[in-house]
Amino acid sequence: MLLSRSSVYTMLQNSAAKDRIINCLPPPFIRQATPYTGDDFDEKVKNAVNSGRMIETGIKLSKLIVLGDVATGKTCLVNRFCHRVFDSNYKATIGVDFEVERFDVLGVPFNLQIWDTAGQERFKCIAASYYRGTHAIMIVFDVTNIVSLAHCAQWLEEARDANPDTNPIIFLVATKRDLLHTSSSYSQIESEARRVATNLGAEYWAVSSKTGDCVEELFIRVAALSFNRAVHRELQGAGKRHSRISLPKGIKLGIWKTWTTVEKNTCSHQCKK
Amino acid sequence: MQEEVVKTFLKNFQLSSEEMFALKGSSRDSPITSQFFEALNKTQIIRNNTKYLLQTGHQKTALDIMEQMNVARESALERLFRWFQAQTRTPDPSPLIPEALAALQERPVLFKMVIEEWIVVRRGWLTRGFLDALTLGGPGGAPKPIELQAHDPLRYVGDMLAWIHQALPSEREAAQLLFSKCVDIDASEQVQQTISGVSESVCRPLKTRIEQVIVSEQGKGDPVGGKKAVHLYKISSLLHFYMSTIKQVTGKGLLVSTLEELHQLSYKMFISSLQNQVTHACDRVEPPGETLAPSAGVAKTLSLLTEIVTAATVSDDAHQDFKQIISCVVDPLLNAISESGASLGAFEGAVYLLNCLHQLHSTLSLLHTSSDKLEMIQGQIDAQLDTLSQEQINGVFHALGLSSIYPVIIPSPPVPLSSHPSCQPLAIQAFSTKLDGFLAAPDYLMFPHTRYLLSSSFRKQLHQRTAHAIISTYAQLHNLVHKPENEYSDPSSLMPKLPDVVKSLLL
Ligand SMILES: Nc1nc2c(ncn2[C@@H]2O[C@H](COP(=O)(O)OP(=O)(O)OP(=O)(O)O)[C@@H](O)[C@H]2O)c(=O)[nH]1
Ligand SMILES: [Mg+2]
Numbered sequence: 001m002l003l004s005r006s007s008v009y010t011m012l013q014n015s016a017a018k019d020r021i022i023n024c025l026p027p028p029f030i031r032q033a034t035p036y037t038g039d040d041f042d043e044k045v046k047n048a049v050n051s052g053r054m055i056e057t058g059i060k061l062s063k064l065i066v067l068g069d070v071a072t073g074k075t076c077l078v079n080r081f082c083h084r085v086f087d088s089n090y091k092a093t094i095g096v097d098f099e100v101e102r103f104d105v106l107g108v109p110f111n112l113q114i115w116d117t118a119g120q121e122r123f124k125c126i127a128a129s130y131y132r133g134t135h136a137i138m139i140v141f142d143v144t145n146i147v148s149l150a151h152c153a154q155w156l157e158e159a160r161d162a163n164p165d166t167n168p169i170i171f172l173v174a175t176k177r178d179l180l181h182t183s184s185s186y187s188q189i190e191s192e193a194r195r196v197a198t199n200l201g202a203e204y205w206a207v208s209s210k211t212g213d214c215v216e217e218l219f220i221r222v223a224a225l226s227f228n229r230a231v232h233r234e235l236q237g238a239g240k241r242h243s244r245i246s247l248p249k250g251i252k253l254g255i256w257k258t259w260t261t262v263e264k265n266t267c268s269h270q271c272k273k
Numbered sequence: 274m275q276e277e278v279v280k281t282f283l284k285n286f287q288l289s290s291e292e293m294f295a296l297k298g299s300s301r302d303s304p305i306t307s308q309f310f311e312a313l314n315k316t317q318i319i320r321n322n323t324k325y326l327l328q329t330g331h332q333k334t335a336l337d338i339m340e341q342m343n344v345a346r347e348s349a350l351e352r353l354f355r356w357f358q359a360q361t362r363t364p365d366p367s368p369l370i371p372e373a374l375a376a377l378q379e380r381p382v383l384f385k386m387v388i389e390e391w392i393v394v395r396r397g398w399l400t401r402g403f404l405d406a407l408t409l410g411g412p413g414g415a416p417k418p419i420e421l422q423a424h425d426p427l428r429y430v431g432d433m434l435a436w437i438h439q440a441l442p443s444e445r446e447a448a449q450l451l452f453s454k455c456v457d458i459d460a461s462e463q464v465q466q467t468i469s470g471v472s473e474s475v476c477r478p479l480k481t482r483i484e485q486v487i488v489s490e491q492g493k494g495d496p497v498g499g500k501k502a503v504h505l506y507k508i509s510s511l512l513h514f515y516m517s518t519i520k521q522v523t524g525k526g527l528l529v530s531t532l533e534e535l536h537q538l539s540y541k542m543f544i545s546s547l548q549n550q551v552t553h554a555c556d557r558v559e560p561p562g563e564t565l566a567p568s569a570g571v572a573k574t575l576s577l578l579t580e581i582v583t584a585a586t587v588s589d590d591a592h593q594d595f596k597q598i599i600s601c602v603v604d605p606l607l608n609a610i611s612e613s614g615a616s617l618g619a620f621e622g623a624v625y626l627l628n629c630l631h632q633l634h635s636t637l638s639l640l641h642t643s644s645d646k647l648e649m650i651q652g653q654i655d656a657q658l659d660t661l662s663q664e665q666i667n668g669v670f671h672a673l674g675l676s677s678i679y680p681v682i683i684p685s686p687p688v689p690l691s692s693h694p695s696c697q698p699l700a701i702q703a704f705s706t707k708l709d710g711f712l713a714a715p716d717y718l719m720f721p722h723t724r725y726l727l728s729s730s731f732r733k734q735l736h737q738r739t740a741h742a743i744i745s746t747y748a749q750l751h752n753l754v755h756k757p758e759n760e761y762s763d764p765s766s767l768m769p770k771l772p773d774v775v776k777s778l779l780l
Contacts, residue, residue, distance in 0.1 A: 061443070063439075095514060095518060095587065096438075098439075098442055100442055100446065111446075113439075113442060115439075122587060123587060125427065125428075125431060125507075125511070125587070126431060126435070126511070126514065126587055128428070128431070129428070129431040129432045129434070129435030129436075130435050130439065132416045132419075132432060132435070132436075133411050133415075133416040162416065163415070163416055164415075164417070165413075165414065165415035165416070165417070166411070166415045166416060233412075
């Protein structure tokens with residue numbers, strides 16, 4: 001059994017844990033169910049990384065928010081990925097919780113800040129303030145609860161309202177996959193969910209936090225796409241706002257940069273072509 | 274042989290020229306390298322080694338070497354200190370910072386100073402980041418500046434607090450790295466203190482803005498229809514929520530106490546604005562019309578209460594506030610209600626009060642929080658129902674001609690009863706006839722005004738109490754009339770119905 005790792009431990013490492021090293025773009029869950037169709041990181045991004053031309057100082061950081069109805073399994077999903085645990089007792093999230101996961105993407109240290117919001121109506125006014133400036137959005141629904149799928153569009157709309165001019169990466173995630181035993185009951189949900197995903201412009205995933213099925217793959221994909229987007233954005237913005245961009249801006253306050261160049265490991269996630 | 278000895282001596286008791294160089298650097302400002310720490314470590318080893326010289330009687334040599342090492346260390350730490358200070362000011366400090374801090378632990382004054390410096394510099398960045406987020410927004414203006422939300426106070430306050438909360442993980446991460454190599458200190462305590470120190474910088478801009486929101490919210494006109502109190506309450510519970518959330522990251526500190534202060538202020542403003550709003554709403558509690566229904570003012574005041582209690586969503590210990598809030602609304606409302614009904618007759622007055630109390634009771638019980646007040650209101654309801662049923666029983670007894678019979682047969686009727694003027698056979702006969710009329714149309718039992726009672730349960734209770742009074746009196750009288758010693762000549766024609774029959778007809 002793997003040990004659960006505290007976030008402190010993760011951060012103090014000079015390089016990311018082995019299973020957090022990404023050297024090629026991991027594939028989507030279903031090729032036909034994603035708007036992010038590139039097979040690899042953008043050429044520009046790879047060039048910038050390879051030439052060592054990383055403009056911003058400080059560890060690169062992207063912010064992911066996890067949204068969705070009450071008890072759809074948001075917290076379990078985050079805990080499965082960050083701590084490798086699963087708790088079948090439900091404990092409602094109060095306001096928001098956060099986790100930080102450290103990755104090395106193409107040899108560059110990269111932090112994913114994960115903000116796990118509460119689904120309860122009473123916390124909506126709080127959660128909404130966390131939507132600002134998010135780079136990735138994960139909308140979660142419960143495969144055994146079709147109503148939670150129906151609410152996904154509304155969750156996304158609210159998150160988008162807070163980010164009218166940014167263009168976050170969006171994931172629609174079906175949880176509790178282990179609870180549907182027959183493939184027919186699942187495929188019915190899946191076709192509906194994929195239709196919703198297409199409408200929302202989201203990449204579709206189905207996972208189980210209980211068994212851990214596809215959870216790693218999902219987050220690795222989120223990290224890789226967020227990284228790609230972050231570097232891209234940085235390259236675009238570099239010319240225009242150079243003076244400001246090198247300064248810490250709020251949540252992206254410079255911690256310090258890559259300690260030493262992280263050695264290139266062999267691909268820990270198979271590149272499926 | 275000689276050479277070997279010299280070599281070994283030098284190795285154990287002197288720094289090599291490379292080591293000296295690493296300690297001193299090529300110039301005053303040359304950067305610290307990892308060799309620096311190796312050499313610094315070496316000076317410590319040499320200092321330890323001198324005890325062998327002491328043991329073997331080379332006192333003078335030992336002291337000389339000790340002195341040399343002390344001097345080398347002293348100036349090395351000085352240099353390290355200056356370098357560290359410069360490093361804290363760059364957004365991209367050297368990865369050797371944790372090691373440098375650990376080395377400085379030996380000099381508590383320098384150690385304290387660099388941490389202070391670190392905090393001061395990061396404070397500057399944090400404030401700058403906060404002000405940028407407020408006024409400029411993200412890169413290229415996305416997301417939009419938080420101040421654009423200033424027209425929506427709740428959103429504005431929430432966005433500011435969420436921004437600060439979201440800045441803390443990075444601060445924590447940085448502080449954890451900073452102290453990661455230090456030994457013999459409570460690192461988590463140091464980390465907390467450092468984040469708390471850094472976060473102090475946002476207190477001022479945050480405080481002025483939130484105070485402004487609170488004050489301008491408080492100053493808004495239109496107290497009656499407005500949402501002023503509700504807004505203030507929401508702001509106050511938001512502040513409370515963030516105070517406890519941020520406390521988990523920073524421990525106690527200026528930011529937490531600032532939030533506490535702002536929470537207190539907003540709560541105070543909320544209560545005073547609520548009192549104002551309730552006073553205005555209560556002025557609108559007008560005397561009832563013909564139907565004795567509560568005027569719109571009552572519903573309005575109560576909906577204010579509901580709105581506030583259900584707005585207290587984010588704070589888990591809001592229940593502590595509710596007691597005060599409910600008193601703030603219910604006590605003046607009860608006064609207003611009794612004033613507005615003052616000109617009514619006793620019976621109408623009771624019906625009106627019951628209607629109002631009924632509305633209050635149902636509102637409060639939906640809020641699931643107010644057992645004290647609810648009990649108090651239930652008590653008033655019971656008292657009013659008692660009054661009302663007593664009135665009604667009196668009235669019905671009068672109408673049935675029982676009012677003169679009843680006092681005679683309770684508690685100890687005279688014998689023979691038939692010769693008492695109020696209970697002569699004719700009087701009994703008259704009662705029976707009237708009762709038959711009632712039984713044919715039992716609604717007559719109820720006073721006309723009781724049909725204005727909004728609660729059907731109250732109506733039913735009244736009806737039952739009245740019916741029971743009639744039934745028990747009838748049974749008593751029936752029994753007495755049928756007793757031979759009371760000398761009624763034909764009891765069953767006087768009171769032909771059995772008590773059970775009356776009972777089944779009335780209930
Ligand atoms: N069988 C199964 N149960 C799950 C899975 N994921 C979550 N659950 C259960 O679903 C319930 C809710 O999970 P949470 O993760 O706390 O839900 P949440 O979305 O964070 O809820 P809020 O914080 O209130 O918004 C818990 O009882 C979990 O044990 C899963 O993959 N399989
Ligand atoms: Mg949760």
